[in-house]
Amino acid sequence: MDDFETWDESSVDLPDITAATCGRVVDRAADRAILVCGTGAGATMAAHRIPGIRCALANETYSARQAVEHDDANAIAVGAWLVGKAFVPLITDEFLAAQFDDDDATRRRVEKLDAMNPPRE
Template identity: 30%
Template sequence: MKIAIASDHAGFPLKEEVRDYVRKLGHDVQDLGAYNTEPSDYPDFAALVGKALMSGEVERGILICGSGVGVCVAANKMPGVRAGMCHDTYSAHQGVEHDEMNVLVLGARIIGAALAFECVESYLKANFIAKEERFVRRLNKVKAIEKQYMQPVAGTALGL
């Protein structure tokens, strides 16, 4: 699977470890930054992962910042992005299975590498349970809200 990963400066050390772990799991990883611990702005990295998803360049994303909150809020402003902050394995797979979450968000100041690896593996192994009508119905309602309130950017995959 093609995965985009990015972080701000606070998430950089954990991003480096998670990136290498995802590669060890056999996935193709696009590292979209940050590339050091110099102060940087989390919305920039959320936008990079969102654009990679919207264009179809990648199938899923991973975002990391200090708490996870900032990149989660920013990523969810983009059409088609369903980012969820998960610091446990249940949420990491359930978010994909029930809600078709396509971006896993981690807080580098909240969890360590070992738990991050478990969450990432749980997230990447999960698939949306499209055969269950209740999950499809709920996802369609989320997409309807998105369509009603978000205006796609011209020139993007959703901007026709």
């Protein structure tokens, strides 16, 4: 596990942290990325700019699991201001344990998503 957390209260730019975290997935050094920002929205938007990343906003366990099973999400964003600390491990555990439903319909949909923002070769 790579941790790109900031360790002090100095200002940090979300696109930089998102690029570093998701870059590990794009480079195949990691299978998945977990992003945290205030609401999760900014991290999700930043991640969507990175070719090959399929990021879902997951402020509860159902979305975390469904994003992988139905959309082959390789990243999630969690809103630190919205999700209680006790729930974060539950959300991340669901995300990491979920498996893609590798059937024709879901594979076809993911291929269409990837065509909109192709992964790097």
